[in-house]
Each structure stands twice: as C-alpha cells, then as structure tokens.
Amino acid sequence: MNTLDKIVEKITHKNVYIQTHNFPDPDAISSAFGLQKLLEHKGISSTICYKGKIDRYSTMRMIELLGISIYNLDELSKIDDQAEIILVDAQKGNANIIDMAGNEIICIDHHPTFEDAVYRFSDIRPEVGACASIIASYYFESDIPMDKNVATALVFGLRVDTANLCRGLSPLDMDMFYTMSDICDNKMVTSLGNNTIHYNELTAYAHAINSIKVYDDVSFANTGKECPEPLIATVSDFILSLVEVRFSIVYSIKKDGIKLSVRNEKPELDAGKIAYVALKDIGSGGGHEVMAGGFVPFDGFTIDDEEKIGLLIDVIEERFLDTIAHFAK
C-alpha cells in the first residue's frame, strides 16, 4: 500500500480541509495544492485554508499564475466541528498554526516535532528540505500523472524552502527536483524566483541598511515599523549574506512589540538557543541552529513612545551580545 492510499483510507468525508501554517509560504501552498490534486484523483474534494496573510509578492503571483484556490479562514463560512483536516508543512500545537474547528486527522510535514500529537496518519520527515518534496514523492509512488501547474508550484516551493537547493537539502529533495524539472514550466519558476521583491518592500531593505550596527561579526538592523513577518526574515537572510556578518538580528517595531528574525552561520552558535536565552523574561524566542525568531511585547507603553522603544532595543541588543559571548566561550 502506498502512502497516498494510506492517507485516503483515513478520510471518511467527501470534502476535507487542507490547512497550512499561518502566513503560508510557497512550500506550504504548493504542498497543499499538490495534495489537493492527488485527492481529486481519488474522488475527494478539498478546501485549502490558512490564517493570517499572504504578503509576499512572489507567493501571491504563484497563486494567481497557477490558479490555486486558497482561502483565508476568516472568509470561510462556519466550519463543522466534525470536519476532517489535513495539516501540511505544519504540526498540531505549534505556535505558527491556529487550532481551527474540526479534527486534524492527518499531518504531512518536514519540521521537527515539538509537541506530540495524535493523528490517524502522519508523515513527518524533519530530514527533508521541503514539504513539497514529500508531496511530489506521492505522485511517483502511486504513478499518478503530475500536471504542469502542480510541478511548477512544487518546484518553486522546493527552491524557496531550500534556498535554491543550498539549505537542508536531502536526497529526496534532489531526486524530486530532478524528476519534476522535466514536467514543470522552468521559465515560470525562474520568473517567480527573480521577481521576489516588491517595490514597497525596498523601504524595509533601505531602513535596515541605514540602521545596521555591526559588533565584530554580529549585526542588528531595523526594517522600520510594521514590517510583515516574512519580509523581516528575508531581510535577515540578506544581511547575513554580508561578508562581515555571521550572526544577524533583524527586527521591526510592531503595534504591540518588537518582532525579531535571527540568522546564524557560525557552527559553534545555535540561533534558537541564543534567541531563547536572550529574550527569556522580557519576551520569547526560539528556533533552529541557523534560523530563529522572537518577540518582545511592549511593557506598558505604545508604538508611539519612541524613547521607551529605543531603550528596549538597547536592552535587546545588550542581551543578545551577552548571550552570544556566553555561548561562544
């Protein structure tokens, strides 16, 4: 019995929900789209849904060009408590996914598990670079033809999650990339990959470049007020590409606190641990060795109190530098 049959066997409804993590990225959306077509092949219809916003230009463009139907949970009518939900690129109980109405019966993901959850079926492979590769493998395993739009979406998702085949790449990712490159629209994949920055997003880069402070090889940069979360992360990737920077902390001042994105390329440091320790007691932080995030809420003041925010940023910087010095020993 192949994996798709095991999945189908656990579904009892005619229509299921495929839920991605909040603020879905190309990997999450292409995985959901690929799974939707597979289920369709088995006579099961599905609704792809998410919480939050899709605020990257290239992600929106992928959805439009490939004709992907995806719904914000806020625009869907009330969901039945008995609804069947398949989670993709996320796991139950994680901070990046809301608990929607219905039962999470199946989970397909490539993130490490932090909280144990029970599903009727799960395929969780943290060693794989993109969830899109797992979904792609179901097609070849079960000999179901993959259409061009699905291949294009999956290849784009795979490329984004593996930083163009340079980050966390597993043999499965390479295998799927190679196999799908014959099926997908390569010109469109290139175009989606080239057009990743929207004119409006340039201000976040400009703000970060103008505000950057570098201490040895650790940098702090501010993307400006109310910067969307995926963009803070992309700017942090960009800052890390500087030769002089090997540990990057990029932040944005949001309505109720400071949102941070951390990137690390020093093998002796762990970005997740450092963010966790540095922000403990004043906020929260955590993540992987190479990428992490955090949030520090305002304590009794608002986004307009420039002076208090300036002081809070000084505290955050000091805490990061102290924590890095502590772990570098």
Ligand SMILES: [Mn+2]
């Ligand atoms: Mn992913």
